[in-house]
Amino acid sequence: MALYYDLKVFQDVYQLILKVFEFTKDFPREYKFTLGQDMKRDAIVLVRSIYRANKAKNKTEYLEQFLDDFEILKLEIRLCVDLKMMSFKKQAEIALLMEGIGRQITGWRNAGL
Numbered sequence: 001m002a003l004y005y006d007l008k009v010f011q012d013v014y015q016l017i018l019k020v021f022e023f024t025k026d027f028p029r030e031y032k033f034t035l036g037q038d039m040k041r042d043a044i045v046l047v048r049s050i051y052r053a054n055k056a057k058n059k060t061e062y063l064e065q066f067l068d069d070f071e072i073l074k075l076e077i078r079l080c081v082d083l084k085m086m087s088f089k090k091q092a093e094i095a096l097l098m099e100g101i102g103r104q105i106t107g108w109r110n111a112g113l
Contacts, residue, residue: 009104063109
């Protein structure tokens with residue numbers, strides 16, 4: 001079993017967390033401590049699911065939890081774009097990273113490893 005921090009999906013999620021922290025620092029005050037904080041927390045929660053899935057015998061439960069939390073973060077990012085707090089360029093950058101993460105997690109879940 002690989003260490004969770006050596007997994008490609010962990011490294012990609014970590015990059016996603018860095019981007020979320022970077023992008024939310026410029027939010028208007030009204031959203032910085034509400035939506036921005038939620039996004040940061042929700043991004044960090046993803047790492048917990050990867051860690052737990054990597055060490056568990058039955059990984060499906062944790063990977064399903066990851067995918068649920070991942071959808072919430074996607075919704076929050078879309079909300080940021082709709083509220084004009086995040087540019088389409090930043091959204092595209094995050095979306096590309098998230099697409100790869102989603103494929104990796106889905107593949108991991110479907111492999112049943």
